[in-house]
Amino acid sequence: xxxxxxxxxxxxxxxxxxxxxxxxxxxxxxxxxxxxxxxxxxxxxxxxxxxxxxxxxxxxxxxxxxxxxxxxxxxxxxxxxxxxxxxxxxxxxxxxxxxxxxxxxxxxxxxxxxxxxxxxxxxxxxxxxxxxxxxxxxxxxxxxxxxxxxxxxxxxxxxxxxxxxxxxxxxxxxxxxxxxxxxxxxxxxxxxxxxxxxxxxxxxxxxxxxxxxxxxxxxxxxxxxxxxxxxxxxxxxxxxxxxxxxxxxxxxxxxxxxxxxxxxxxxxxxxxxxxxxxxxxxxxxxxxxxxxxxxxxxxxxxxxxxxxxxxxxxxxxxxxxxxxxxxxxxxxxxxxxxxxxxxxxxxxxxxxxxxxxxxxxxxxxxxxxxxxxxxxxxxxxxxxxxxxxxxxxxxxxxxxxxxxxxxxxxxxxxxxxxxxxxxxxxxxx
Amino acid sequence: xxxxxxxxxxxxxxxxxxxxxxxxxxxxxxxxxxxxxxxxxxxxxxxxxxxxxxxxxxxxxxxxxxxxxxxxxxxxxxxxxxxxxxxxxxxxxxxxxxxxxxxxxxxxxxxxxxxxxxxxxxxxxxxxxxxxxxxxxxxxxxxxxxxxxxxxxxxxxxxxxxxxxxxxxxxxxxxxxxxxxxxxxxxxxxxxxxxxxxxxxxxxxxxxxxxxxxxxxxxxxxxxxxxxxxxxxxxxxxxxxxxxxxxxxxxxxxxxxxxxxxxxxxxxxxxxxxxxxxxxxxxxxxxxxxxxxxxxxxxxxxxxxxxxxxxxxxxxxxxxxxxxxxxxxxxxxxxxxxxxxxxxxxxxxxxxxxxxxxxxxxxxxxxxxxxxxxxxxxxxxxxxxxxxxxxxxxxxxxxxxxxxxxxxxxxxxxxxxxxxxxxxxxxxx
Numbered sequence: 001x002x003x004x005x006x007x008x009x010x011x012x013x014x015x016x017x018x019x020x021x022x023x024x025x026x027x028x029x030x031x032x033x034x035x036x037x038x039x040x041x042x043x044x045x046x047x048x049x050x051x052x053x054x055x056x057x058x059x060x061x062x063x064x065x066x067x068x069x070x071x072x073x074x075x076x077x078x079x080x081x082x083x084x085x086x087x088x089x090x091x092x093x094x095x096x097x098x099x100x101x102x103x104x105x106x107x108x109x110x111x112x113x114x115x116x117x118x119x120x121x122x123x124x125x126x127x128x129x130x131x132x133x134x135x136x137x138x139x140x141x142x143x144x145x146x147x148x149x150x151x152x153x154x155x156x157x158x159x160x161x162x163x164x165x166x167x168x169x170x171x172x173x174x175x176x177x178x179x180x181x182x183x184x185x186x187x188x189x190x191x192x193x194x195x196x197x198x199x200x201x202x203x204x205x206x207x208x209x210x211x212x213x214x215x216x217x218x219x220x221x222x223x224x225x226x227x228x229x230x231x232x233x234x235x236x237x238x239x240x241x242x243x244x245x246x247x248x249x250x251x252x253x254x255x256x257x258x259x260x261x262x263x264x265x266x267x268x269x270x271x272x273x274x275x276x277x278x279x280x281x282x283x284x285x286x287x288x289x290x291x292x293x294x295x296x297x298x299x300x301x302x303x304x305x306x307x308x309x310x311x312x313x314x315x316x317x318x319x320x321x322x323x324x325x326x327x328x329x330x331x332x333x334x335x336x337x338x339x340x341x342x343x344x345x346x347x348x349x350x351x352x353x354x355x356x357x358x359x360x361x362x363x364x365x366x367x368x369x370x371x372x373x374x375x376x377x378x379x380x381x382x383x384x385x386x387x388x389x390x391x392x393x394x395x396x397x398x399x400x401x402x403x404x405x406x407x408x409x410x411x412x413x414x415x416x417x418x419x420x421x422x423x424x425x426x427x428x429x
Numbered sequence: 430x431x432x433x434x435x436x437x438x439x440x441x442x443x444x445x446x447x448x449x450x451x452x453x454x455x456x457x458x459x460x461x462x463x464x465x466x467x468x469x470x471x472x473x474x475x476x477x478x479x480x481x482x483x484x485x486x487x488x489x490x491x492x493x494x495x496x497x498x499x500x501x502x503x504x505x506x507x508x509x510x511x512x513x514x515x516x517x518x519x520x521x522x523x524x525x526x527x528x529x530x531x532x533x534x535x536x537x538x539x540x541x542x543x544x545x546x547x548x549x550x551x552x553x554x555x556x557x558x559x560x561x562x563x564x565x566x567x568x569x570x571x572x573x574x575x576x577x578x579x580x581x582x583x584x585x586x587x588x589x590x591x592x593x594x595x596x597x598x599x600x601x602x603x604x605x606x607x608x609x610x611x612x613x614x615x616x617x618x619x620x621x622x623x624x625x626x627x628x629x630x631x632x633x634x635x636x637x638x639x640x641x642x643x644x645x646x647x648x649x650x651x652x653x654x655x656x657x658x659x660x661x662x663x664x665x666x667x668x669x670x671x672x673x674x675x676x677x678x679x680x681x682x683x684x685x686x687x688x689x690x691x692x693x694x695x696x697x698x699x700x701x702x703x704x705x706x707x708x709x710x711x712x713x714x715x716x717x718x719x720x721x722x723x724x725x726x727x728x729x730x731x732x733x734x735x736x737x738x739x740x741x742x743x744x745x746x747x748x749x750x751x752x753x754x755x756x757x758x759x760x761x762x763x764x765x766x767x768x769x770x771x772x773x774x775x776x777x778x779x780x781x782x783x784x785x786x787x788x789x790x791x792x793x794x795x796x797x798x799x800x801x802x803x804x805x806x807x808x809x810x811x812x813x814x815x816x817x818x819x820x821x822x823x824x825x826x827x828x829x830x831x832x833x834x835x836x837x838x839x840x841x842x843x844x845x846x847x848x849x850x851x852x853x854x855x856x857x858x
C-alpha cells in the first residue's frame with residue numbers, strides 16, 4: 001500500500017519533533033469490544049477504523065475477537081482497509097461486530113497481563129482501544145497501570161458504552177440514547193394499544209437496568225407512564241398497590257414501567273419473585289414485571305394484566321438508532337484514535353459532557369473530553385434522587401429535559417429486503 | 430358547509446339514474462374498529478375519511494367508539510372534516526384510534542340488531558364500515574343478513590385487519606406485514622446480539638399467533654432462525670430437543686422462534702406449562718417461549734437461556750410500518766368507501782389478492798377485490814403445510830418469496846421529540 005505508507009510518512013512528519021526524533025517503527029493498534037452489546041457500539045468501532053484511514057497513525061487496525069478473551073487467545077481480525085460501504089453498514093449494525101465477552105482481568109493475576117503483552121508484541125501492537133462499560137474501563141485502568149511498570153511502550157485507551165447509562169464522569173453513555181429511543185417508542189405504541197381496550201387490565205413494561213433506572217425513567221418522557229418502579233427507590237408493596245388502586249379508580253387504567261433491577265428495602269429483587277413479600281403460598285416466577293402484574297391481580301385490583309419485557313429487543317435494535325447517539329459514538333471512536341497520536345495518552349477514557357453554555361440557552365451540545373480510566377471504573381451513577389417524583393409517579397421536568405435531546409434524529413439507514421442492512425459480524429467470519 | 434353540500438349534489442348527479450330517481454336524503458356513514466389493534470388499522474380509517482372528503486357520498490363520517498360496543502351505547506365521534514395533517518398522523522398512529530372491543534353480536538339475539546338499527550336511524554346512518562378480523566367480518570355478515578329482512582336501507586361493509594394473517598380469501602391481511610417487519614427486525618437484531626457471546630445459552634423469541642403461525646414463520650426470512658415452532662405442527666418434545674442438541678453440537682448456538690399458539694398433539698398449549706409433558710415436578714409458568722427455554726435448560730443441553738416475548742410490541746409498533754402495508758390498508762379504506770357508492774353493496778368485504786401475472790414475472794403487485802363477508806368469517810387460514818420444513822427447520826423458499834415483498838419500504842414518518850408523532854385517540858378525547 002505505497003499511498004498509505006506515503007500518507008503515514010507525511011503525517012508523521014507533521015507530528016511533534018519529539019516523535020520524529022523517536023524514529024519509531026510502524027506499529028499497530030488493536031480495538032476490542034466488551035460487555036453487553038448496544039445499538040451503536042459498532043459506530044465507535046467504525047470511528048476508530050475510519051480515523052486511521054484519514055490519518056494512518058498505525059500501520060494496521062486489528063480487531064480483537066470476543067474482547068480481551070479472544071485477544072488473550074490471539075484471535076484477531078484485520079480491519080485496516082474496511083471499505084466505505086462496510087463502514088457505513090458497520091455504523092448501523094447493532095450488537096458487537098467483533099463479538100463480546102464478560103472476562104474481567106484480575107489485578108492480582110499477572111499471567112493474563114503478561115500473556116496480553118506477548119500477543120501485543122507478536123503483532124507490534126502499540127495501542128489498545130477497549131470499547132465497553134464499567135468493568136472494561138477498569139480493565140483499561142489496570143492494564144495501563146501494569147504497563148507503566150512492565151511495558152512502557154504499550155498504551156490502553158477506553159471508549160465507553162452502556163445501555164444502562166451508569167458511568168460517573170460523563171453526561172451520558174453511547175448506547176443508552178438509542179435504547180431509550182426504542183423504549184420510548186414502544187412505551188408510546190403499547191400505551192396506545194392498551195388504551196384501545198375497555199376491559200380492566202394492568203399493563204407492565206419491563207426494561208433493562210440492574211443497578212440504575214435511567215432506561216426505565218426515560219420511558220416517562222412521552223407522558224404515557226402512570227407509575228414508575230426504579231432500582232433507586234426501595235419497593236414498598238403496600239404503598240405501590242395503593243397507587244395502582246388509585247390510578248384505576250381515577251382513570252380506569254394503569255400503565256406501569258418497571259426496571260429489571262427493582263428491589264425491596266432488604267435488597268431482594270422483585271424478579272426473584274414475590275413469595276417472601278406477598279403472603280401468598282405460590283411462587284411467582286419470571287421478571288420484575290411479571291411479579292408486579294401478579295401481585296396486582298392477586299390483590300384483586302383488576303382480574304388480568306399484560307406484561308411486555310423489552311430486554312434484548314431494546315438494547316440491540318438498530319431500527320431506532322438515535323442520530324445523536326450514533327454520531328456521538330462514532331465521534332468517540334474517532335476522538336480516541338486521534339488523541340492517541342500523543343504517546344503519553346494512556347489509561348484514559350474519552351467521554352461526553354453537555355456544554356453548559358448551550359444548555360443554559362436551552363440548546364443541546366456535546367463536548368468530548370478525556371479523563372483517567374479510574375474515574376470511569378467501579379462507580380455506578382444512579383438515576384438522581386432529585387429527579388424522582390414520590391409515590392412512583394414518574395420523573396421531574398428536569399429529567400425530561402435531560403433525556404429529550406438524546407433521542408433526537410434518525411440516521412438514514414441503508415435497508416435491505418425491508419430491514420436495516422448489517423455486516424456479517426467479524427467473529428462469525 | 431355549503432361547498433361540501435355542493436359537491437355532494439354534483440357527485441350524486443353523476444351517479445346512476447336509479448340513485449337519482451331515489452332522491453335519497455343526505456346520509457351518514459359510520460366507521461368502527463374491532464379486535465386486536467395493528468400498526469396500520471388507522472390507515473384504513475384514514476382511507477375511509479379521506480375518500481369521503483374527495484367524494485362526499487355521505488354528509489358525515491362518524492366514528493364508533495370502542496367498536497360495536499360503543500355504537501350500541503351511541504358513542505360516536507364526528508370524523509368528517511379531519512384535517513390533512515391529522516389524517517397524515519392518523520395513518521402512522523398505531524393501535525385503534527377509535528378504541529376497540531371484543532364484543533361479538535349473536536345471531537340469535539335480535540335485541541342488539543334492533544338497538545344498532547335504532548342508533549343508525551337516530552343519526553341517519555346508511556352505511557357502516559367495520560374494520561376488524563375474523564369475528565368482525567362475521568358481524569358484518571350477520572348484520573347485512575338481518576338488515577336485508579328488517580332494515581333494507583342499511584348497509585354493512587367490512588375492511589379486514591389482523592396481525593395473525595389468518596383470513597381465508599385474501600393473499601394477506603393489513604396489519605400483518607408491519608408486524609412481520611417489526612418481528613424480522615428484532616429477530617435479526619437479537620440474533621446479532623446473541624451471536625456476540627461465547628457462553629452457551631439458548632435464545633427463544635415468542636411472537637403472536639394463537640391459531641396460525643404466519644408471524645412466527647415470517648421471522649425466518651432473514652435466515653437468522655435455527656428452529657421454528659408453529660401451531661400448525663404438533664409439538665413433539667423429544668424430537669424437538671434432539672434438534673436443539675444437534676444445533677448446539679454443530680454450531681454452539683441455537684436461536685429459536687416460537688409461536689404463542691404452539692401446542693402438543695393433545696391440544697395443550699406450551700404456554701400452559703410443561704408439567705404434563707416433561708416429567709418434572711415443578712410447574713413452568715409463563716408463555717410458550719419460557720416453557721421451551723425451561724425444558725432445554727432442565728434437559729441439560731445448556732445451562733441458561735434468554736427469552737424475548739414480542740407480544741404487544743410487535744403488533745403496535747408504528748416505527749416499523751411497512752410501506753406496502755400502510756398503503757394497502759389505506760387503499761382498502763378508500764376502496765370500501767368508493768364501492769359503497771353502489772347502493773347494492775352490502776355484506777361485502779374488500780380484500781387484497783396478489784396479481785398472478787406480476788407474480789409470474791417475479792414482481793409483487795396487489796389487486797383489491799370485494800367478496801361476501803361470509804367467505805371472510807369463521808375460517809382460519811393456517812400457515813401452509815407445504816411451506817413448513819420438517820423437524821422444526823423453518824420455512825421453504827416459496828414461503829420466503831411470499832413474505833419478502835410484504836415488508837418492503839418505509840413511509841416517511843412525521844417525528845416529534847424523537848419518536849413518531851401520533852394523534853390523540855378519539856376514545857380518549
